Amino acid sequence: MTTAPTRPPGKAERIASAAPSRLGAFLRLRELPVTVALIALVIITTVVNPLFLSPQGVKDLLLNATIVIILAVGQALVIITRNVDLSVGSILGLVAFGTGTLFATVPGIPIVVVFLAGMLLGALLGAINGLLVTVAKVPALVITLGTLYIYRGLNNAWAGGTQYFAGDRPDAFGSLSVDTVLGFPLITLIAVVVVVIVAVYLAGTRPGRDLYAIGSDPDAAKLFGIPVSRRVFLAFLTNGVLAGLAGVLYASRFNSVGATTGSGLELAVVAAAVVGGVAIFGGSGSVVGAAMGALLLTTITSALTALRVDKFWQEAIVGVLILSAIIIDRIASVRSARKLRISEARNV
Amino acid sequence: MSEPSSPITRSSPLPPADKISSLDTRLIDTTKTLTTEPKGRTGAARILLGRDAIMIYLLLAFVLYASIAIPRFASPVTVGFLLLDVIPVLLIAMPMTLVIITGEIDLSVASIAGLTSALMGVLWASGLDIGLVLAISLFAGVVAGAFNGFLIAVVGLPSLAVTIGTLALYRGLALVVIGDNAVANFPPGLTAFFTSKIGGTGIPTVMIGVVAVALFFGVLLHLTPFGRGLYAIGFSKEAATFVGIRVARAKFWLYVGTGSVSALAGIYWTLRYSSARSDNASGLELTVIAAVLLGGVSIFGGKGSIPGVIAGVLLIGTINFSLRLERISDVVLIIVTGSLLIASVVAPSVFEALQRWRHGRRMHKTLPQVPASGATSATAPGVQERK
Numbered sequence: 145m146t147t148a149p150t151r152p153p154g155k156a157e158r159i160a161s162a163a164p165s166r167l168g169a170f171l172r173l174r175e176l177p178v179t180v181a182l183i184a185l186v187i188i189t190t191v192v193n194p195l196f197l198s199p200q201g202v203k204d205l206l207l208n209a210t211i212v213i214i215l216a217v218g219q220a221l222v223i224i225t226r227n228v229d230l231s232v233g234s235i236l237g238l239v240a241f242g243t244g245t246l247f248a249t250v251p252g253i254p255i256v257v258v259f260l261a262g263m264l265l266g267a268l269l270g271a272i273n274g275l276l277v278t279v280a281k282v283p284a285l286v287i288t289l290g291t292l293y294i295y296r297g298l299n300n301a302w303a304g305g306t307q308y309f310a311g312d313r314p315d316a317f318g319s320l321s322v323d324t325v326l327g328f329p330l331i332t333l334i335a336v337v338v339v340v341i342v343a344v345y346l347a348g349t350r351p352g353r354d355l356y357a358i359g360s361d362p363d364a365a366k367l368f369g370i371p372v373s374r375r376v377f378l379a380f381l382t383n384g385v386l387a388g389l390a391g392v393l394y395a396s397r398f399n400s401v402g403a404t405t406g407s408g409l410e411l412a413v414v415a416a417a418v419v420g421g422v423a424i425f426g427g428s429g430s431v432v433g434a435a436m437g438a439l440l441l442t443t444i445t446s447a448l449t450a451l452r453v454d455k456f457w458q459e460a461i462v463g464v465l466i467l468s469a470i471i472i473d474r475i476a477s478v479r480s481a482r483k484l485r486i487s488e489a490r491n492v
Numbered sequence: 493m494s495e496p497s498s499p500i501t502r503s504s505p506l507p508p509a510d511k512i513s514s515l516d517t518r519l520i521d522t523t524k525t526l527t528t529e530p531k532g533r534t535g536a537a538r539i540l541l542g543r544d545a546i547m548i549y550l551l552l553a554f555v556l557y558a559s560i561a562i563p564r565f566a567s568p569v570t571v572g573f574l575l576l577d578v579i580p581v582l583l584i585a586m587p588m589t590l591v592i593i594t595g596e597i598d599l600s601v602a603s604i605a606g607l608t609s610a611l612m613g614v615l616w617a618s619g620l621d622i623g624l625v626l627a628i629s630l631f632a633g634v635v636a637g638a639f640n641g642f643l644i645a646v647v648g649l650p651s652l653a654v655t656i657g658t659l660a661l662y663r664g665l666a667l668v669v670i671g672d673n674a675v676a677n678f679p680p681g682l683t684a685f686f687t688s689k690i691g692g693t694g695i696p697t698v699m700i701g702v703v704a705v706a707l708f709f710g711v712l713l714h715l716t717p718f719g720r721g722l723y724a725i726g727f728s729k730e731a732a733t734f735v736g737i738r739v740a741r742a743k744f745w746l747y748v749g750t751g752s753v754s755a756l757a758g759i760y761w762t763l764r765y766s767s768a769r770s771d772n773a774s775g776l777e778l779t780v781i782a783a784v785l786l787g788g789v790s791i792f793g794g795k796g797s798i799p800g801v802i803a804g805v806l807l808i809g810t811i812n813f814s815l816r817l818e819r820i821s822d823v824v825l826i827i828v829t830g831s832l833l834i835a836s837v838v839a840p841s842v843f844e845a846l847q848r849w850r851h852g853r854r855m856h857k858t859l860p861q862v863p864a865s866g867a868t869s870a871t872a873p874g875v876q877e878r879k
C-alpha cells in the first residue's frame with residue numbers, strides 16, 4: 145500500500161501511533177462489551193448482596209450457565225458461517241429423553257457409553273440439518289425451523305406422557321452436576337473444555353478460519369477454493385454433537401426429562417451468541433464471546449433475584465440487553481468503517 | 493456455458509468463422525436469444541400452473557379427501573372450529589408475507605400479541621371502558637411495531653437480531669404489566685360475539701374482519717406501486733433505492749403493519765378464550781413463519797403472494813384439524829408442519845436440479861456435432877455484445 149512517494153511516518157510517529165492502536169485493538173474486541181457488562185453486573189450485585197458470590201452462589205451460577213454455554217458455542221459456529229440452527233432445543237430434548245430412556249431400560253450401562261450415545265444421536269440430527277442445508281441449498285433458517293418441529297414431534301411421539309426422573313439414573317451420573325473441583329462443578333468443567341477446544345480450532349486451524357471466510361462472503365469463499373458445503377456441514381454436525389452433549393448434561397442436571405424438555409431454548413441460545421458479539425450475518429465473533437453471552441444472560445436472572453428486582457422484569461431486561469448488544473456492535477462497525485475509509489484515503 | 497452455442501448449430505450451417513462480419517454476428521445473436529429465451533410460462537398457464545395455484549389445488553384436494561374419508565369433517569361445526577383456530581395465524585401471516593418479501597423477518601409478533609393481551613386484561617380490570625381498552629391495546633401494538641421499524645429501517649440493524657431482542661422485550665413487558673395474574677371477566681356480549689357464527693354456515697363472524705385484513709394486504713401487495721416496490725426491495729435493496737423506492741420508509745411502515753395486526757390477533761386471542769395472560773400466543777411466531785414459507789414466500793425475499801400464503805395457512809390448519817379428528821395427538825402433529833415446510837422448500841430445488849440435469853443431457857447430445865472452433869468464435873462476440 146505505502147509506496148515510495150508517500151513517506152512512511154517517522155519512527156517516533158510510528159511508536160506514538162502504535163501504542164494507542166494496541167489500546168484501540170483492545171477496545172475494539174468484540175467480547176469486550178459483554179465482559180464489561182458481566183463484571184459490572186457481578187460487582188454491583190455483590191456489593192448490594194454479598195451472598196451472591198458465596199461458593200454456593202458461584203456454583204449455582206455456573207451450573208445454570210453450563211448448558212446454555214455449550215449450546216451457544218455450537219450456535220456460534222453455525223452463525224459465523226452465516227447460517228442459523230433453530231433446532232438445537234429440540235435436539236437437546238430428544239437426547240435428554242434418550243439419556244433417560246437408556247438409563248431406565250439398560251441398567252448398569254456405563255456413563256461414558258451414554259455420553260457417546262447422546263453425542264452420536266446429536267451428530268445424526270445435526271447431520272440431517274447440515275445435509276438439507278448444503279445439498280438442497282435451502283436457507284438454514286427454513287430448514288432448521290422445519291427440523292425444530294419434526295424433532296420436537298418425534299420427541300412427543302416417543303415420550304408421550306412418560307417422564308424419567310433423577311431416581312431412574314445412577315447416582316454417579318447425577319453427581320456430575322453436584323461434585324466440584326476447585327469450586328467448579330464437573331459439568332461446567334466439561335463446558336470449559338468444550339469452549340477451549342472449539343476456540344482453538346476456530347482461531348488456529350485452517351477449517352476454522354474457513355468458517356469466517358464463508359460467513360463474510362460465501363461466493364468469494366467458493367471462488368477462493370474453500371469447500372464451502374463441507375465446512376458448513378461440519379459446522380452443523382459439530383453443533384449437533386454439542387447439542388447432544390448438552391442434552392446428556394441436561395439429564396444429569398435436572399430432575400425430569402420428558403416430551404417438552406428444552407423447548408423454546410433456541411432463541412435464547414441465538415440471543416446469547418448475539419449478546420456475546422457474534423454477528424448475526426456471519427463472519428465475525430468468537431465462541432469465547434458466545435460463552436460469555438450465555439453466562440451473562442443466565443447470570444442476570446440470579447443477579448436480579450439477588451438484587452430483589454421484581455422477577456417479572458427479568459425477561460424485559462434480557463430483551464434490552466440483546467438490543468443494546470446489537471446497537472453497540474453497530475456503532476463499533478460504523479466507527480471502524482469510517483476510520484478505515486480515512487486511513488485508506490491517506491494511503492492512496 | 494454450452495447453452496448459447498447449441499441453437500446456432502440447429503438454425504443454419506454457419507459460414508466460416510473468419511468471414512462473419514460484425515453485423516452478421518449481431519443478427520445471429522438476436523435469433524439466438526430468441527430461441528433460448530422462451531422459458532417462463534405466459535398467460536393463463538402462468539396462473540393455472542404457478543406455485544400459488546398448486547398450493548390451492550393441494551388445499552382443495554385435501555379438503556375433498558377429508559370430506560369423503562373423515563366422517564365428521566364436512567360439517568359447519570368443523571368449519572367453525574377450524575377457522576377459529578387458524579385466525580390468529582392467518583391474521584399475522586398477512587403483514588408477515590410483506591415483511592418476508594422485502595427480505596426481512598419479524599420474530600416479535602407473538603410477543604406483541606401477548607403484550608396486547610396483558611394490557612387489555614389490566615386496563616379492563618382497572619375499570620376502563622371496553623372501547624377505550626381496545627383502542628389503547630391496538631395503539632400499543634402500533635407503537636411496538638414502530639419501535640421495531642425504527643431500529644430496523646432507520647438505524648439499519650439486522651431484523652433477525654432486533655426482533656429476537658424485542659421478542660424477549662415485549663414478552664417481558666407483558667409479564668411486567670400483568671405478572672402471574674389472568675383476567676377473565678370480559679363483557680360476555682363481546683366474547684360471545686368473537687365465537688359467534690354467521691347463520692348456520694359455521695363461519696365465524698370475525699372472519700369478515702379477517703377477510704378485510706387479507707384483502708387490504710392483498711391489494712396493497714399486488715395492486716399498488718408500494719406493493720410492487722416491496723418485491724424490488726426483496727430482490728435488491730440497492731437497485732430499489734436507485735429506481736427511487738424509499739426503502740427505509742417502506743420497511744418502517746411494514747413493521748408498523750405487523751405490530752398493529754399482531755395487536756389485533758392478541759385482542760382476538762384474549763376475547764376468544766376470554767382470558768388475558770402474559771403467555772398468550774407464545775411460540776406463535778414460528779408457526780406463522782412456517783405457514784408463510786409453506787405458502788411459497790421465499791425467505792430471501794422478492795417472491796411470494798397473498799393467495800399462496802392464505803392457501804398455505806389453511807392447508808396446515810386443515811391437515812392438523814383432520815388429523816386431530818382422527819385422534820392423533822396434537823403435539824405429534826407438529827411433525828406434519830415441519831415436514832411440509834421442508835418439503836415445500838426442498839421440492840423446488842430438487843425439481844430445478846432435475847431440470848438442469850435433463851437440460852445438460854440434452855446439450856450433451858447436440859454438442860458433439862458442433863465444430864469446436866466455429867462454436868467458440870461465434871459465441872465469443874455474442875457474449876461480448878450482450879454486456
